[in-house]
Amino acid sequence: MICYQENVSKGTPKPCTPEIWDSLIDSPEVKTICNRIAALDPTAEDYNDRKQALKRRLPIIIPHAASFRNGKRVSADAIPSGLAMLDVDHVDNPREITPLQLSPQGERDKFLRKNGIVLVAITASGHGLRVIGKREHGESIEAAQMRMAQVLGIKEYDAVTKDLARASYVVPRGYILWIYEAGLFAEREVLSVDSGLYPQKALPPHIEDSSSPAQRDSAELSYRGIPYADIIQQLMLSIGVADGAEQGERNTVYFSLANYMRYICDFDAVLLLRVLPDFGLSEAERRQAISSAIGRPRKSQVPVVVQSAVAICEKEAHVNEQSPLEKSTALPLPELPRLLKLVCRRLPEDYRPAMVIASLPVLGTLATKIRFEYLDRQEQSLSFFSCITAPAASGKSFIRKPLDLLLTPINEQDAIEREKEQAYKDKLRASKNSKNQPEDPHACPRNNGVAISIAKLLQLLTYAEGKHLIGIGEEMDTLVKSERAGVWSQKSDIYRLAFDNAEYGQAYMSDASFNAHIKVYYNLLLTGTPNSMKRFFKDLENGLATRVCFAQLPDTSFTEIPIFAPYTESEKAEIIRWARQLDAESGTLVCPQLDKVIGDWLEKKRQQAMEADSHAMDTLRRRAGVMGFRAGMLCYLLENRKFTKTVASFAEWVAEYVFRNQMELWGEQMEQELSGALEVLSGERGSAASLLALLPAEFTTADLIKLRARKGQSVKNNAICMVLNRWKTNNKISKINESTWRKL
Numbered sequence: 001m002i003c004y005q006e007n008v009s010k011g012t013p014k015p016c017t018p019e020i021w022d023s024l025i026d027s028p029e030v031k032t033i034c035n036r037i038a039a040l041d042p043t044a045e046d047y048n049d050r051k052q053a054l055k056r057r058l059p060i061i062i063p064h065a066a067s068f069r070n071g072k073r074v075s076a077d078a079i080p081s082g083l084a085m086l087d088v089d090h091v092d093n094p095r096e097i098t099p100l101q102l103s104p105q106g107e108r109d110k111f112l113r114k115n116g117i118v119l120v121a122i123t124a125s126g127h128g129l130r131v132i133g134k135r136e137h138g139e140s141i142e143a144a145q146m147r148m149a150q151v152l153g154i155k156e157y158d159a160v161t162k163d164l165a166r167a168s169y170v171v172p173r174g175y176i177l178w179i180y181e182a183g184l185f186a187e188r189e190v191l192s193v194d195s196g197l198y199p200q201k202a203l204p205p206h207i208e209d210s211s212s213p214a215q216r217d218s219a220e221l222s223y224r225g226i227p228y229a230d231i232i233q234q235l236m237l238s239i240g241v242a243d244g245a246e247q248g249e250r251n252t253v254y255f256s257l258a259n260y261m262r263y264i265c266d267f268d269a270v271l272l273l274r275v276l277p278d279f280g281l282s283e284a285e286r287r288q289a290i291s292s293a294i295g296r297p298r299k300s301q302v303p304v305v306v307q308s309a310v311a312i313c314e315k316e317a318h319v320n321e322q323s324p325l326e327k328s329t330a331l332p333l334p335e336l337p338r339l340l341k342l343v344c345r346r347l348p349e350d351y352r353p354a355m356v357i358a359s360l361p362v363l364g365t366l367a368t369k370i371r372f373e374y375l376d377r378q379e380q381s382l383s384f385f386s387c388i389t390a391p392a393a394s395g396k397s398f399i400r401k402p403l404d405l406l407l408t409p410i411n412e413q414d415a416i417e418r419e420k421e422q423a424y425k426d427k428l429r430a431s432k433n434s435k436n437q438p439e440d441p442h443a444c445p446r447n448n449g450v451a452i453s454i455a456k457l458l459q460l461l462t463y464a465e466g467k468h469l470i471g472i473g474e475e476m477d478t479l480v481k482s483e484r485a486g487v488w489s490q491k492s493d494i495y496r497l498a499f500d501n502a503e504y505g506q507a508y509m510s511d512a513s514f515n516a517h518i519k520v521y522y523n524l525l526l527t528g529t530p531n532s533m534k535r536f537f538k539d540l541e542n543g544l545a546t547r548v549c550f551a552q553l554p555d556t557s558f559t560e561i562p563i564f565a566p567y568t569e570s571e572k573a574e575i576i577r578w579a580r581q582l583d584a585e586s587g588t589l590v591c592p593q594l595d596k597v598i599g600d601w602l603e604k605k606r607q608q609a610m611e612a613d614s615h616a617m618d619t620l621r622r623r624a625g626v627m628g629f630r631a632g633m634l635c636y637l638l639e640n641r642k643f644t645k646t647v648a649s650f651a652e653w654v655a656e657y658v659f660r661n662q663m664e665l666w667g668e669q670m671e672q673e674l675s676g677a678l679e680v681l682s683g684e685r686g687s688a689a690s691l692l693a694l695l696p697a698e699f700t701t702a703d704l705i706k707l708r709a710r711k712g713q714s715v716k717n718n719a720i721c722m723v724l725n726r727w728k729t730n731n732k733i734s735k736i737n738e739s740t741w742r743k744l
Helices: 018-025 028-039 047-055 105-114 141-152 213-220 228-238 250-264 269-275 283-294 304-316 338-344 349-366 396-406 408-430 454-464 477-484 488-499 530-536 569-584 592-612 615-638 645-678 688-694 701-710 717-729
Strands: 002-005 014-016 060-062 065-068 078-080 083-088 117-122 129-134 176-179 370-373 385-389 469-473 503-506 516-519 522-528 549-552 587-589 698-700 733-737 740-743
Touching (some): 002 065, 083 141, 105 117, 105 176, 129 141, 228 250, 228 304, 250 269, 269 283, 338 349, 338 396, 338 569, 338 615, 349 469, 349 522, 349 549, 349 615, 349 645, 370 615, 385 396, 385 488, 396 408, 396 522, 454 469, 477 530, 522 530, 549 645, 569 615, 587 615, 592 615, 592 645, 688 701, 698 701, 717 733
Parallel strands (some): 370 587, 385 522
Antiparallel strands (some): 002 014, 002 060, 065 078, 083 129, 117 176, 503 516, 698 740
């Protein structure tokens, strides 16, 4: 087996299974990042900086290691995988290496497998080659690399790629030129690093080694209880070499680390030699660098960059490894019901989650006669508000064709209703001065766009008699304009009430206005750019944004135009059949299994909100839970009123997807607004204001951690960072250095 990690500076190494491998190379985010790298101008002055910044966002695999003893990507703790990686830079056309051109395909596969090669891929830069192969018995990494290079006819390659912790950036499936998965993920005999096959470098002869291995690990290889390896990793991140030193900079980086680490290694050359990564340097080169570093003038205090690295590592001792604020793009689609599979079938994968979210208001409007009870035993309907956001010219209109098919029954009914409405208007005009006025047929088209007056909307809601109306706005700025026209406050009230199907009414003396008091059944779908979305949802306090299922389309900058293949005639017919079936559904649904699914999800999020001390998370999880439950009931209906794994996974996916997007878009702003209200209660146990009052004029992050621990509050990294950021944003503190703050 091999390991993978979230990226070079985040996460911990974990076993990479074939399923995880597939999810990594098929990830939309990986594809987008590599497309952006490929679109960079190699002649630009900042090309390398921009390329490296993008690469560091990619997940990594660690081909040389099967696992790590202490959960950190450090060579000294690595258990070898039995594989070797060959790294070839500056290849004009990686696809033209001779063995890959062998024909027929069977000959190529046979040749590569015979020589132990399991993977050949283009690197993330697009101008290199990455080869992974099996090591033969007794063969070192260097010998395996040389053998693979000869097999592939490669004359020059990076000869220092032999570190057991060496990382390789994950690339999309299209970058993989050849793979033998059974060989890449085969179970091999796990050998320790000091076995005969993979011998560990002998310790320098003058190191006294009288203590036991356990004593050496705890006493010599840690500082204030923090493993030296963790501090070094943080230092490497600080000096810009988080993914290791490249050829040409190895000596410089090693010397820099020795210069910093000497302050917390008692200026002990032997200890430095043991704890610093070798970067492929010879022992003589490392000894020389350490000697030069120790011989330099010493400061009276530990350098700030080292203090900072130690402070960050101390904070991370309290961190839950999995941040609750994960991105929605990292959430793969679950198994979908048949109808949504059909709807998404002809779309690029990156667009499918947004299509699912865009479909919810339409499907809810079709199944408008369905009712059910939520966890609080209050009756609900399939009410959804969805918002799809993406930059201009990124293909937001892709939703139009699928939704037109789904809206077929409603649009057919609306055509009849509009004919009735027009006939009534014609009769009314013809009998303008007559005493016998025509009877109002109460025509009610349900799909009316979003540019509709309050009076007309209330009239249609009344005539609909409990059926959902739907508003679809492909340009969110249309509603922004209505806000400027002065009608927004009322319409915003109606939308908020529609989420819970609450009552809205108005009464005027004038007969020209429509007077009504009615339950609001209304679904809404909007699309727009991020800027128009911010203009529309600028007031978080009114609560509308927290009632919306947001979906963000992937960044399409510098990428090829996405292809939206047309549906076949049979697919169109089946989608319309499903729409008609939903339109005919009615009754009350009961699904106790779904209660448990969403109840468990809400509890998990409640625990995360407490750990992060986040009122925004606690608020948003509640609304996301409602949306997930409604989506689950919709899926239950689509599964012929049977509770299946698809129902459970779909309900949880919608809740999680909505929650992640809302936290990403509004979490920080909402946290500040909620905390501002809470800080008024300065005497309340654990309030932000009372915490700040108990700290000295100048305090460290460690002081805040200790204070919160004494008060029984969370000391996890998210909580600490959230509180510090809140105070800093509200001009209550200023930063002195990485770990020290001053009260204002």
